Amino acid sequence: AQSVTQLDSQVPVFEEAPVELRCNYSSSVSVYLFWYVQYPNQGLQLLLKYLSGSTLVESINGFEAEFNKSQTSFHLRKPSVHISDTAEYFCAVSDRASGTYKYIFGTGTRLKVLA
Amino acid sequence: SQTIHQWPATLVQPVGSPLSLECTVEGTSNPNLYWYRQAAGRGLQLLFYSIGIGQISSEVPQNLSASRPQDRQFILSSKKLLLSDSGFYLCAWSLSGETQYFGPGTRLLVL
Numbered sequence: 001a002q003s004v005t006q007l008d009s010q011v012p013v014f015e016e017a018p019v020e021l022r023c024n025y026s027s028s029v030s031v032y033l034f035w036y037v038q039y040p041n042q043g044l045q046l047l048l049k050y051l052s053g054s055t056l057v058e059s060i061n062g063f064e065a066e067f068n069k070s071q072t073s074f075h076l077r078k079p080s081v082h083i084s085d086t087a088e089y090f091c092a093v094s095d096r097a098s099g100t101y102k103y104i105f106g107t108g109t110r111l112k113v114l115a
Numbered sequence: 116s117q118t119i120h121q122w123p124a125t126l127v128q129p130v131g132s133p134l135s136l137e138c139t140v141e142g143t144s145n146p147n148l149y150w151y152r153q154a155a156g157r158g159l160q161l162l163f164y165s166i167g168i169g170q171i172s173s174e175v176p177q178n179l180s181a182s183r184p185q186d187r188q189f190i191l192s193s194k195k196l197l198l199s200d201s202g203f204y205l206c207a208w209s210l211s212g213e214t215q216y217f218g219p220g221t222r223l224l225v226l
Binding site for chain 1: 217
């Protein structure tokens, strides 16, 4: 069965520094990949997604992620973080072959941006 | 544009009491609908999903149930709440199964 691993439960980083949040999944066969962001006491907001095509995908607020099939990874990066990026980030994988498009979520990474 | 609503936003219930959480979607037809639970410090667990009216699939055996009485309405219920039912409940929708869009969530505290 598909599984998603976010090894870092918490990542502290200073403002304007770069950050990488890691995501690995168990099977690269026919998957969709997603990153969601959750602010306190709110629902999840879609940050970016990989469905097909270019393996590098970008969000409107400066985040990017690269689908690496050989390493079964979809790491999230930002070259310069802001205080407002403080939130919890979830990686999710959808198994296209199953036909149900159910998501498997990682356990989340809490990004704390320090002034 | 599509919007998704959940209510109530917060709920405090005693153990053994019933539960009904509601989720509605506006601006789309025949969406796939999902219920997730997020326990404190943990990821999201898929509880139920539905691809159409009256079609519910359960992912985890538990004392919760789901129903879809209308195309854009998804209800999560319990006859008797347990302490372990506390958590943050999220509803989501998708079309064609690609991207899921989440509601604001309901925080449930069972005492």
